[in-house]
Amino acid sequence: MQSIRRALSTFIFVSFAVCWLQACSVLQPETYVPQRGQMGKDVMWLPTSDDLVLKMLDAAKVGPEDELVDLGAGDGKIPIAAARQFGARAWGIEYNKDLAALARRNAQRAGVAERVRIVHGDIFKEDFSKATVVTMYLLEELNAQLRPTILAMKPGTRVLSNTFSMGDWEPDQVIRVTNGTGYFWTVPAKVAGLWTLSGLDEKGNAALKLDQTFQRVGGTLTLQGKTQNLLGARMQGTELHFSFINADGQLKAVKVFVNGQVLSGEVTGPYGMVEIQPATVKVEGRRS
Numbered sequence: 001m002q003s004i005r006r007a008l009s010t011f012i013f014v015s016f017a018v019c020w021l022q023a024c025s026v027l028q029p030e031t032y033v034p035q036r037g038q039m040g041k042d043v044m045w046l047p048t049s050d051d052l053v054l055k056m057l058d059a060a061k062v063g064p065e066d067e068l069v070d071l072g073a074g075d076g077k078i079p080i081a082a083a084r085q086f087g088a089r090a091w092g093i094e095y096n097k098d099l100a101a102l103a104r105r106n107a108q109r110a111g112v113a114e115r116v117r118i119v120h121g122d123i124f125k126e127d128f129s130k131a132t133v134v135t136m137y138l139l140e141e142l143n144a145q146l147r148p149t150i151l152a153m154k155p156g157t158r159v160l161s162n163t164f165s166m167g168d169w170e171p172d173q174v175i176r177v178t179n180g181t182g183y184f185w186t187v188p189a190k191v192a193g194l195w196t197l198s199g200l201d202e203k204g205n206a207a208l209k210l211d212q213t214f215q216r217v218g219g220t221l222t223l224q225g226k227t228q229n230l231l232g233a234r235m236q237g238t239e240l241h242f243s244f245i246n247a248d249g250q251l252k253a254v255k256v257f258v259n260g261q262v263l264s265g266e267v268t269g270p271y272g273m274v275e276i277q278p279a280t281v282k283v284e285g286r287r288s
């Protein structure tokens with residue numbers, strides 16, 4: 001009898017202890033509050049301010065077609081805002097297990113768990129190449145390490161960084177709020193080299209030579225055996241613009257989209273001649 005009672009009380013004690021431990025493991029993370037400045041793997045946790053999150057996502061025109069990734073997602077506020085306020089699908093990569101769990105719960109609470117995925121992992125190991133928008137609040141040297149990976153992403157991918165720049169890759173836009181600064185870049189298509197264009201001149205093809213440093217482009221255009229410097233050449237993502245003077249001395253503006261080894265778009269002009277209305281003609285091109 002004694003031994004049955006002892007066995008029963010041991011069973012009740014063990015059951016109670018197991019339940020208590022289970023309750024703790026469920027409840028403990030619910031009460032987790034991250035501390036500003038707590039160390040992460042490569043950089044500490046500090047949240048981006050709400051107004052900078054909104055202004056950065058606005059600048060990048062984030063929308064329902066986007067797949068945003070936040071590198072070092074912290075409590076998940078950027079992926080959550082991208083999903084909730086901009087309708088995007090978003091994911092965050094966070095090395096700290098507790099922060100990753102908190103970010104998942106925050107997404108659930110915000111009602112966007114279906115569109116926000118939090119990966120517990122290392123930004124230097126996870127593949128984020130399919131993202132269309134990349135956000136970061138890391139450090140200058142971490143941005144420098146990530147830069148080759150980011151520049152190899154699909155042209156047109158938008159990149160946002162809180163506070164830290166990308167070295168000599170100048171931003172397309174600087175975003176200022178009361179207590180902070182963000183930077184915005186667009187991954188440029190690789191256009192350096194020689195191209196043959198049709199549509200610029202009725203008398204034959206044109207030869208386009210492009211030099212490129214990130215989104216900065218320049219070069220020359222050869223038409224009917226005459227070479228001139230491109231006027232106002234600029235790139236944003238896959239979009240290339242420049243102007244030139246045709247054989248009749250008329251100013252024409254070119255806008256083309258680059259897709260790997262081919263480009264297509266239009267040339268419009270002449271400009272500045274009141275007696276002739278500008279007309280638009282199709283332009284095609286391929287690498288020479």
Ligand SMILES: C[S@@+](CC[C@H](N)C(=O)[O-])C[C@H]1O[C@@H](n2cnc3c(N)ncnc32)[C@H](O)[C@@H]1O
Nearest residue numbers: 040041042043046047048072074095122123137
């Ligand atoms: C400054 S916080 C930014 C948090 C969030 N992106 C934001 O803007 O609110 C940087 C975050 O990166 C995380 N982190 C640091 N090194 C990491 C790594 N190698 N892989 C993934 N996350 C990392 C930290 O734990 C921290 O949560």
